Amino acid sequence: MKYGFTAPLAAILVVGCANTTSAEGPSGASNNAPKTAKVSFDENPYPSTYKPYGGAPTAIRNVTIFDGEGGQIDNGVVFFSDGKITAVGDANMAIPADVTVIDGTGKFVTPGIIDIHSHLGDYPSPGVSAHADGNEVTGPVTADVWAEHSVWPQDPGFSRAMANGGVTSLQVLPGSANLFGGRSVTLKNVPGRTMQSMKFPGAPYGLKMACGENPKRVYGSRNQKPGSRMGNLAMNRQTWARAAEYKARWDEYEKKGGTPPTRDIGMDTLKGALEGKIQIHNHCYRADEMAIVIDMAKEFGYTVSTFHHAVEAYKIADLLKENSICSAVWADWWGFKMESYDGIPENAAIIQNTGACTIIHSDDQDQIQRLNQEAAKAQGDGRRMGFTISDATAISWLTYNPARAMGIADQTGSLKPGKMADVVLWNANPLSVYARPEKVWIDGAMLYDFNDPTRRPVSDFELGQPGEGDTK
Amino acid sequence: MSRNMKKALLFVSTAAALFASPVAAQTIAITGGKVVIGDGSAPIEGGTVVVRDGKIVAAGSGVAIPAGAQVVDATGRWVTPGLFAGFSRIGLVEVEAVRETNDSSASSGDFSAAIDVAPAINPKVTPIAVNRAAGITRAVVAPQAPASIFAGMGALIDLGDDYDAVTKARAFQFVELGETGSSKAGGSRASAFLEFRNGLIEAQEYARSQRPMQMRPHDALLTRQDAAALLPVVNGEIHLLVHVERAADILNVIKLRQEFPALKLVLVGVSEGWMVARQIAAANVPVIASALNDLPSDFEKTAATQSNIGRMKRAGVTVAIGMINDSDAHKLHYSPQYAGNLVALQRVPGATGLTWDEAFASISSGPAQALGVDGMLGSLRPGRQGDVVIWDGDPLELASAPVAVMIDGVQQPLDNRQSKLRERYRTPQEGALPKAYER
Numbered sequence: 001m002k003y004g005f006t007a008p009l010a011a012i013l014v015v016g017c018a019n020t021t022s023a024e025g026p027s028g029a030s031n032n033a034p035k036t037a038k039v040s041f042d043e044n045p046y047p048s049t050y051k052p053y054g055g056a057p058t059a060i061r062n063v064t065i066f067d068g069e070g071g072q073i074d075n076g077v078v079f080f081s082d083g084k085i086t087a088v089g090d091a092n093m094a095i096p097a098d099v100t101v102i103d104g105t106g107k108f109v110t111p112g113i114i115d116i117h118s119h120l121g122d123y124p125s126p127g128v129s130a131h132a133d134g135n136e137v138t139g140p141v142t143a144d145v146w147a148e149h150s151v152w153p154q155d156p157g158f159s160r161a162m163a164n165g166g167v168t169s170l171q172v173l174p175g176s177a178n179l180f181g182g183r184s185v186t187l188k189n190v191p192g193r194t195m196q197s198m199k200f201p202g203a204p205y206g207l208k209m210a211c212g213e214n215p216k217r218v219y220g221s222r223n224q225k226p227g228s229r230m231g232n233l234a235m236n237r238q239t240w241a242r243a244a245e246y247k248a249r250w251d252e253y254e255k256k257g258g259t260p261p262t263r264d265i266g267m268d269t270l271k272g273a274l275e276g277k278i279q280i281h282n283h284c285y286r287a288d289e290m291a292i293v294i295d296m297a298k299e300f301g302y303t304v305s306t307f308h309h310a311v312e313a314y315k316i317a318d319l320l321k322e323n324s325i326c327s328a329v330w331a332d333w334w335g336f337k338m339e340s341y342d343g344i345p346e347n348a349a350i351i352q353n354t355g356a357c358t359i360i361h362s363d364d365q366d367q368i369q370r371l372n373q374e375a376a377k378a379q380g381d382g383r384r385m386g387f388t389i390s391d392a393t394a395i396s397w398l399t400y401n402p403a404r405a406m407g408i409a410d411q412t413g414s415l416k417p418g419k420m421a422d423v424v425l426w427n428a429n430p431l432s433v434y435a436r437p438e439k440v441w442i443d444g445a446m447l448y449d450f451n452d453p454t455r456r457p458v459s460d461f462e463l464g465q466p467g468e469g470d471t472k
Numbered sequence: 473m474s475r476n477m478k479k480a481l482l483f484v485s486t487a488a489a490l491f492a493s494p495v496a497a498q499t500i501a502i503t504g505g506k507v508v509i510g511d512g513s514a515p516i517e518g519g520t521v522v523v524r525d526g527k528i529v530a531a532g533s534g535v536a537i538p539a540g541a542q543v544v545d546a547t548g549r550w551v552t553p554g555l556f557a558g559f560s561r562i563g564l565v566e567v568e569a570v571r572e573t574n575d576s577s578a579s580s581g582d583f584s585a586a587i588d589v590a591p592a593i594n595p596k597v598t599p600i601a602v603n604r605a606a607g608i609t610r611a612v613v614a615p616q617a618p619a620s621i622f623a624g625m626g627a628l629i630d631l632g633d634d635y636d637a638v639t640k641a642r643a644f645q646f647v648e649l650g651e652t653g654s655s656k657a658g659g660s661r662a663s664a665f666l667e668f669r670n671g672l673i674e675a676q677e678y679a680r681s682q683r684p685m686q687m688r689p690h691d692a693l694l695t696r697q698d699a700a701a702l703l704p705v706v707n708g709e710i711h712l713l714v715h716v717e718r719a720a721d722i723l724n725v726i727k728l729r730q731e732f733p734a735l736k737l738v739l740v741g742v743s744e745g746w747m748v749a750r751q752i753a754a755a756n757v758p759v760i761a762s763a764l765n766d767l768p769s770d771f772e773k774t775a776a777t778q779s780n781i782g783r784m785k786r787a788g789v790t791v792a793i794g795m796i797n798d799s800d801a802h803k804l805h806y807s808p809q810y811a812g813n814l815v816a817l818q819r820v821p822g823a824t825g826l827t828w829d830e831a832f833a834s835i836s837s838g839p840a841q842a843l844g845v846d847g848m849l850g851s852l853r854p855g856r857q858g859d860v861v862i863w864d865g866d867p868l869e870l871a872s873a874p875v876a877v878m879i880d881g882v883q884q885p886l887d888n889r890q891s892k893l894r895e896r897y898r899t900p901q902e903g904a905l906p907k908a909y910e911r
Contacts (some may be wrong), residue, residue, distance in 0.1 A: 047583050156767055317900045335599060335802040337569035344890045354900055364769055371492040373809060373870055380871030427819055427827030433812030436820050450820050466747060471823040472766040
């Protein structure tokens with residue numbers, strides 16, 4: 001993992017309560033502490049409590065495999081045990097005795113689908129105003145908020161995404177009302193009583209930023225800054241300049257000791273982004289605005305992981321490739337707002353064909369249930385313009401590519417030995433409209449089986465409601 | 473790249489050459505394709521479709537090619553009726569969030585039921601050309617409700633490349649009676665149903681007031697125009713499309729016919745229709761439903777399931793697919809994808825889907841049937857308007873697209889603003905001159 005802090009590393013950073021600074025300032029104890037016992041703070045105060053649910057060692061054979069990294073094996077074998085992918089191979093691969101064997105004739109296997117852009121839990125169903133927890137619309141710079149603190153585990157959208165879409169991991173982002181929307185959280189798509197029990201262990205945090213119409217509309221309409229795109233940039237730059245100072249104060253303190261700087265929760269996040277520990281996920285539609293953000297990132301010394309929505313990425317796919325920035329796009333959304341006017345269904349295909357990182361995202365509780373279909377449309381539109389886009393490549397848009405952009409590709413996103421056994425068995429080619437997930441495993445635990453109504457999650461909200469436990 | 477370019481150009485020129493000239497007053501025979509009639513019958517391999525003077529003459533196997541007909545070879549392709557968007561706002565909107573370009577609703581205007589979308593239809597909005605290229609040839613266009621449950625009168629339109637878009641103006645009245653209706657009526661469904669009854673009663677009073685020595689009551693709430701517009705509704709002269717989602721609301725709407733027996737009801741949305749499917753079927757009320765709602769996105773959809781349409785169909789309900797508040801001005805081309813998903817459900821244990829033939833009908837003859845125009849539109853049966861699409865594959869599959877589209881027997885252009893952007897940025901890098909010089 002390039003940037004993430006794993007659980008053990010985070011544990012090292014944790015120091016005793018007495019020495020932990022609080023939002024009000026350093027505690028008395030730390031002022032008197034010797035120079036060697038520097039004040040630090042817990043970078044992982046809401047740790048994942050997720051534990052894999054366990055499952056039988058399983059081999060799926062005679063199956064077509066899309067490995068997530070662009071590889072395809074026909075008539076192959078996928079074997080997983082103890083929650084991890086053990087081996088992936090062709091028909092000649094030996095299958096150990098005493099394991100569950102599933103015949104995959106006519107079926108397909110992919111890694112678990114990953115949605116890099118979701119608001120499930122933060123904008124859950126039912127979408128009543130009491131549940132609208134995805135945007136802290138009280139100010140344009142809210143780097144201090146964390147999406148995980150809004151996640152409602154009961155959102156029935158999680159189980160729909162699993163059952164109909166094969167989604168096993170997702171990044172829940174704050175909305176785009178603000179320039180700095182706050183921290184994202186990456187979840188395993190397992191039902192849980194608490195957010196922590198869904199939290200992807202060791203996944204790095206993301207920082208949501210937003211370009212364009214939304215921040216300037218939301219605040220401009222209140223006669224506040226920003227009321228224009230130049231206002232957006234001005235506030236962004238001022239904020240980054242402050243973050244650089246904040247980081248410098250902490251760096252100085254780390255080097256020389258003395259009085260620790262006053263803790264600022266929002267600045268912690270920006271400092272993490274400047275240090276490369278927190279990935280930047282920037283909502284941005286227009287090509288010209290993405291180019292400006294690329295320069296701003298250089299100005300302040302951070303990197304953008306992914307432009308989200310990026311409906312005009314096709315116009316600057318070369319620039320995005322040059323800067324190693326992913327584009328997370330819809331297949332064909334357009335025309336709903338001015339900055340989406342130039343959206344074209346060949347966006348993903350042109351990005352891919354230029355050699356830049358391509359991701360299909362949902363940003364939607366319905367489309368997260370059929371990301372495979374969105375990829376298939378984008379692939380079809382690309383092929384129609386003469387591009388070669390293999391099925392296995394189209395599947396990488398929903399698996400390995402988002403995993404890389406989210407900093408979890410060392411753990412999931414492809415069917416490689418040692419990775420989490422996040423696996424979907426489809427009853428047909430997932431790039432066909434006629435395909436559906438038949439079984440979904442998360443860390444080797446079978447959490448959905450369309451043949452078994454007892455392997456169909458029903459959230460607390462749905463209990464006792466009309467349609468409880470129905471096929472959805 | 474150059475090979476790709478050549479392949480693409482070859483494709484475009486093949487499509488363009490399918491028809492010699494785009495005029496209606498001639499006989500065209502499309503031969504050799506897999507022909508889908510669109511009425512729920514099975515596709516016919518190697519069928520022939522004959523279009524003359526803008527109308528379907530014959531379609532199927534063993535159809536003779538009339539002497540002098542222009543023959544279009546569709547071997548290896550699918551030939552279907554144009555797709556019919558069961559519920560939309562296409563033609564009313566260029567950019568949804570740009571208020572000046574969005575004519576779907578007049579939230580601060582003085583009128584309600586009398587609003588007629590026909591003069592707001594602009595055949596030149598870019599979504600029309602984009603959706604035409606995706607095989608959509610006809611659409612139900614409904615206004616959005618202003619500050620009233622009565623949204624106004626919708627139209628049936630075609631998506632042809634001309635100014636003659638409106639097939640039938642004032643085809644129906646559209647009314648909100650669920651959660652949206654409740655909020656329009658001040659905050660309760662009780663108030664919404666009262667507003668509905670009051671509107672229809674005022675329409676009858678308005679009719680009486682036109683007689684000698686009669687006057688409208690002094691406490692009338694509706695403008696004269698609005699009351700007059702509801703008269704053909706209460707008299708059953710035009711369809712009444714009612715948007716409701718929850719099962720109880722559906723039953724209450726059906727009950728309205730006890731007081732207003734002539735109502736030509738069509739239910740729209742209907743996410744919980746499966747729970748009362750028998751009653752809908754018994755009342756003989758057609759449904760234009762959202763295809764894939766499966767979340768309790770609000771409390772009136774707690775029982776939503778993708779099996780809804782399939783279960784209603786099995787109970788004998790006439791069902792079509794509509795894009796109800798779902799990208800309804802831009803992405804009507806989602807309807808074949810939705811129909812394909814209903815086919816996929818057939819193989820999910822416990823779910824109820826549609827057969828392929830039923831699914832295709834739900835986006836062709838289904839909407840036409842619901843609006844009572846299936847004698848004229850929605851299928852390749854003789855006498856229907858000559859809306860024909862030739863596809864490069866199964867029209868419900870994600871990778872398929874039209875290679876030719878005909879509306880009223882006239883071949884349509886398939887290029888549009890999106891295809892032009894695509895060609896300009898096929899290679900994103902600039903050449904010798906800026907991109908603005910490439911087209």
